[in-house]
Amino acid sequence: MEQKTAVVFPGMGPSNFSTVGRFMVLDPYARRRIATTDEVLGYSLLDRFYESDDDYSEYTQIAFLVNSVALADRAVAEGGMRADVCAGPSFGQKAAAYWAGSMDFGDVVRMTAELARCERDYFADQHTDVVTHSFVRVPEDRLQEYLDDLTRRGGWYDISGRLDRGFLMLSIRAGLLDELKQAISDMGGYSMYTMRPPVHAAIFDGLRRRAEESVIGRYAIEAPRMPVIADQDGRLVTTADDMQRMLLDTFDRPIDWPAMVATLIESGVKRMYITGPENLFRRVDCTRRNFEVVNVDPKAALRTLLTPA
Template sequence: MGPTAFADVEGFATEVPVARRLFAEADEALGYPVLDRFRDAEGDYSEYAQVAFLVTCLALAEWAEREALPARPGLCAGPSFGGKAAAAYVGCLSFADAVWMTARLARCVADYFSREHGDLVTHSFVRVAPETAERMFGELTARGRRADVACRVDRDFFMVTLSADDLPGLEKAIRAAGGLSLYTMRPPMHSPALARLRERAEKEVLAELEFAEPRLPVISDHDGSALTTGEQVRALLLDGFVRRMHWPETVAALRGRGVRTVCVAGPDGLFGRVPATTRNFEVVPVGPKRPLLGADRVAGPR
């Protein structure tokens, strides 16, 4: 999930039957009109933006299976925020429960950060060699400062959680290394510092849900392991608060299981486009602006 404007999903959500149906079901599950709230919401990661992202991803996945793909997928991966959609897609949670969970987790996170870790952010940058990035992080930790790798998106694409006070120095080091800073997330994500948030999410939200066995394996975005039980998928969602996302390991695991084509279902400006993905797979992008984009690119079952 990245910053997504209401206009990016409005047409798909209101004109495509499967999207209209799922948004109506989400409205019923939450007791409010999701699209109306999303349109008026502030911030890239509001409760309403997160629910709209979940519903859009699942609607696009259902549409793609029926209209764009020659065969049903045999594996599923949901990096970072996509883990919630993955849990619903593989049947660990009902659609209504996944919608409820997404909204409740967003509220839990917002309340937590209104009280704790107000100084932490997650900063993304590219075009920095791994050894240089590790040296930057090491220089911060040697001074007793936090520098947790939140996401490894590609060989030279990182997200790091650190104090906002240390961000100007890091950005200067990134520029000196020939890199490019991209985006700073507030609140932060994927850091061991968020252990109490993980505990709250488990107690206040996921304890209310039962996770069924997945109908197909989920490839962990943490280490590439194959998750085949509901309890493993539940742990994946909770561990996302404190463990880094490692996309190259996820890619390697998919390749190792024979995957050569991936369908990226959802608003995507990242995972379907980075070289780690495009160099390893035939990518079928199925997004809300042009859901037919990938339909003619599929040569046959993979």
């Protein structure tokens, strides 16, 4: 089988101006994308992002999108990237929709801003007691025993993501978060971060309907020009309907990175460019074990920009 290359736009982690602002100011690819973004939105993204103190604000989300696409631009122009397959787990699917040719860049920027506001308004009065917690190195049999006991006690949970063996995202009532963290520690695991608002759980079907009616359903979405891998189950996205379904599934279905990895392997992918300000997907075992990973992030780009010719 022919050896192929994939571009992966990572899911979003906590981000702020102090960590990526210098890249955005200095990098020519970022500056070009920011200029288009400012024109589309009618305000200065850098100014709004600088003033934001929320790791998941509207402006932080747009900045993450812009940086991911700009880094892919850099990978093509400076690194010779020629991707055959595209993937974007969680938030990364927005950049993937653009890169694969399903949506115009300006539309993706507008959609990202509108979805951020849609989610903010939804979680202002819905599921206000739910958080999504990420953790690693937990034996899954012991975790299931804990979750079964939680269910017997009348507790609620939902798996919001599976990134590798023993590496999960779990949505749970905020009142049980301390108990969950202690249980993870007792199992020999390590708690990473907690997301507020939460993500990727079946009980957010109301958010899915609201997003479809008020945002996504209003945009022109075309069939991708290259294969895209859906982050919920690793299926290939090849039609406009498939693309819209993937964008909507993100609200009420968990991400499954190992399933995406399996499809990438089946597709003949050997090299993977991960373009975005992240340090997660490139580090998990199922990624490092199966691919030659080329990381294109703001820190690496800045080293290039600041190195004398």
